[in-house]
Amino acid sequence: MPNTINIPTPLRPFTDKKEAVEVSGATVGELLADLTTRYEGLRKHLYADNGKLRNFVNVYLNDEDIRYLQKEATPVKSGDTLSIVPSVAGGAPTSAPPATDLSPEEIKRYSRHLIMPEVGMDGQRRIKAASVLCIGAGGLGSPAAMYLAAAGIGRLGIVDFDVVDYSNLQRQLLHTTNDVGRTKLESAKSKVVALNPHVQVDTYEVALSSENAMRLFKGYDVILDGTDNFPTRYLVNDACVLSGIPNAYGSIFRFEGQASVFATKDGPCYRCLYPEPPPPGLVPSCAEGGVLGVLPGIIGVIQATETIKLVTGIGEPLIGRFLIYDALKMRFRELKLKKDPECPVCGPNPTVTKLIDYEQFCGVRPEPAQVQTTGAAVNDWEITPIDLKKKLDAGETPFILDVREPNEYQINRIQGSTLIPLGELPRRYQELPRDREIVAHCKMGGRSAKAQDFLKSVGITNVKNLKGGILEWIDKVDPSQPKY
Amino acid sequence: MALSLQSGVAEAIRAHGAETYPNECCGALYGRDGVVTATYALPNTTEEGPRRRFLVRPQDYRDAEKRATELKVDLLGFYHSHPDHPARPSQYDLDHAWPFFSYIIVAVRAGTPEDMTSWRLREDRSAFDEESLTHAEHNQHPDAASSIHG
Numbered sequence: 029m030p031n032t033i034n035i036p037t038p039l040r041p042f043t044d045k046k047e048a049v050e051v052s053g054a055t056v057g058e059l060l061a062d063l064t065t066r067y068e069g070l071r072k073h074l075y076a077d078n079g080k081l082r083n084f085v086n087v088y089l090n091d092e093d094i095r096y097l098q099k100e101a102t103p104v105k106s107g108d109t110l111s112i113v114p115s116v117a118g119g120a121p122t123s124a125p126p127a128t129d130l131s132p133e134e135i136k137r138y139s140r141h142l143i144m145p146e147v148g149m150d151g152q153r154r155i156k157a158a159s160v161l162c163i164g165a166g167g168l169g170s171p172a173a174m175y176l177a178a179a180g181i182g183r184l185g186i187v188d189f190d191v192v193d194y195s196n197l198q199r200q201l202l203h204t205t206n207d208v209g210r211t212k213l214e215s216a217k218s219k220v221v222a223l224n225p226h227v228q229v230d231t232y233e234v235a236l237s238s239e240n241a242m243r244l245f246k247g248y249d250v251i252l253d254g255t256d257n258f259p260t261r262y263l264v265n266d267a268c269v270l271s272g273i274p275n276a277y278g279s280i281f282r283f284e285g286q287a288s289v290f291a292t293k294d295g296p297c298y299r300c301l302y303p304e305p306p307p308p309g310l311v312p313s314c315a316e317g318g319v320l321g322v323l324p325g326i327i328g329v330i331q332a333t334e335t336i337k338l339v340t341g342i343g344e345p346l347i348g349r350f351l352i353y354d355a356l357k358m359r360f361r362e363l364k365l366k367k368d369p370e371c372p373v374c375g376p377n378p379t380v381t382k383l384i385d386y387e388q389f390c391g392v393r394p395e396p397a398q399v400q401t402t403g404a405a406v407n408d409w410e411i412t413p414i415d416l417k418k419k420l421d422a423g424e425t426p427f428i429l430d431v432r433e434p435n436e437y438q439i440n441r442i443q444g445s446t447l448i449p450l451g452e453l454p455r456r457y458q459e460l461p462r463d464r465e466i467v468a469h470c471k472m473g474g475r476s477a478k479a480q481d482f483l484k485s486v487g488i489t490n491v492k493n494l495k496g497g498i499l500e501w502i503d504k505v506d507p508s509q510p511k512y
Numbered sequence: 513m514a515l516s517l518q519s520g521v522a523e524a525i526r527a528h529g530a531e532t533y534p535n536e537c538c539g540a541l542y543g544r545d546g547v548v549t550a551t552y553a554l555p556n557t558t559e560e561g562p563r564r565r566f567l568v569r570p571q572d573y574r575d576a577e578k579r580a581t582e583l584k585v586d587l588l589g590f591y592h593s594h595p596d597h598p599a600r601p602s603q604y605d606l607d608h609a610w611p612f613f614s615y616i617i618v619a620v621r622a623g624t625p626e627d628m629t630s631w632r633l634r635e636d637r638s639a640f641d642e643e644s645l646t647h648a649e650h651n652q653h654p655d656a657a658s659s660i661h662g
Binding site for chain 2: 038042072073088111113115116118119120145146342343
């Protein structure tokens with residue numbers, strides 16, 4: 029017994045303009061086969077090269093989609109009507125389709141991306157065609173670089189000039205115990221290449237600066253800011269705005285992290301949020317304030333997620349939204365962020381049109397450390413660990429003031445020192461002797477310099493800052509103690 | 513090949529594109545013998561992000577075809593918008609195209625409709641060919657053009 033197939037408008041030219049055609053067979057598949065035998069021209073519009081029905085061809089048995097029956101194996105009864113119903117689909121290209129193609133090995137590797145229509149072959153090609161520059165191969169750069177490499181980013185640039193230290197291993201997963209002493213770039217590159225040899229890794233062993241930033245950024249699609257200090261953060265932001273490259277931003281401190289996407293075409297930049305840097309020293313670095321090891325894992329992966337979304341053009345990027353994560357409360361908060369019309373970099377009337385001196389902008393004292401490595405104090409407000417040791421050996425009894433936190437004091441200390449954390453100093457400075465020289469120290473010299481300033485403001489001027497803090501003391505005088 | 517638009521048709525497509533910006537709009541084209549006399553706005557049901565994709569579901573397609581029968585006209589094709597992209601078909605458009613239909617694309621830049629082009633799938637599915645868009649002479653049916661928003 030014949031069955032009827034309803035033919036949609038665009039296919040009727042192949043069926044001699046007939047709206048319905050009589051065919052026979054026992055299943056949907058057989059009816060369709062009969063149809064395409066009679067009208068050969070239909071075949072390439074109904075079936076893809078692999079012989080399967082094209083996904084925008086819908087076949088209804090009476091009023092039911094055969095996908096929810098037994099597909100082409102669905103049996104048909106006499107009098108059943110089959111309808112071919114087009115899905116009409118299309119759309120704009122998300123950008124020029126990348127010319128790159130994927131090898132069979134890559135198709136296997138990225139299959140979990142490819143089966144999601146939001147990514148698919150198109151998106152994966154975009155990921156492969158994309159280039160991302162990670163500023164720093166530390167806490168944030170580690171997870172970001174690993175995930176971007178795993179995801180198949182075509183070119184991964186890494187800027188870093190540091191050497192792997194034991195204190196990095198608690199959070200910087202690119203580096204392992206065996207890497208201590210190696211450059212972070214070497215260590216990072218070996219991990220990334222081991223994970224995904226398809227990624228081109230370009231390393232830059234330099235400190236990012238106003239002189240080199242524009243040149244380094246050139247040719248990259250996204251900059252991933254994994255820096256740990258304000259001068260570099262402002263530098264990255266301004267260079268991104270000036271070069272028109274989006275900035276997948278993240279930062280971490282103690283238990284809290286932040287993330288956003290800055291410097292997109294119409295979105296705000298870091299300066300729209302923070303036009304001015306905080307006063308120097310107000311916000312300590314991770315080296316001074318500490319950081320929960322898993323925290324950069326969360327934030328760096330958010331940066332990598334946003335990077336993938338930017339290069340594939342899917343989802344809602346974190347543009348104009350500032351995400352704040354609190355690991356202790358396990359809470360995310362989101363602040364709305366608007367482009368500041370007065371913004372000195374990305375506003376309509378910018379005053380910053382080229383990169384400036386960011387150390388000066390952030391009020392950071394120029395690093396005198398390099399010139400002082402000989403160990404000689406070059407001024408009267410500092411004392412070197414060696415000079416302090418000489419004083420002690422000579423029987424002098426300076427009052428050694430440790431302004432660190434109690435948990436740091438538990439790790440190491442200078443014998444005979446007194447602990448008054450910086451934050452308690454305003455309430456407790458009366459405890460200090462007025463008749464003795466005071467030597468203040470912290471971990472590296474930052475907080476004790478502030479202690480020194482504070483004490484000066486209350487009239488205690490006989491204070492020297494221990495240069496390089498307890499770390500340099502351990503290096504130069506007392507290597508028996510652990511460093512952190 | 514050429515597709516002729518009766519007065520009001522181009523305006524209706526442009527207005528629909530502006531209305532749905534930054535998302536894509538889509539709709540059906542009705543008429544006879546290469547003259548579009550009416551449009552029918554359809555919902556964009558894509559699940560892949562309407563800023564870059566449109567989809568006319570099978571049930572909406574059937575509805576569009578039924579309407580053609582009721583209006584005693586032919587379903588000539590479909591239109592859609594490319595928000596902030598040129599009025600040229602994408603690979604995705606090509607992969608999903610049907611033969612003989614006219615595909616009108618209107619570019620909408622920052623909410624303002626701009627270029628409008630029309631395309632037909634080549635017989636072997638390898639590419640689109642652009643067809644010229646003309647505006648119908650008044651002796652055809654000057655007042656017949658209408659847009660139906662469904």
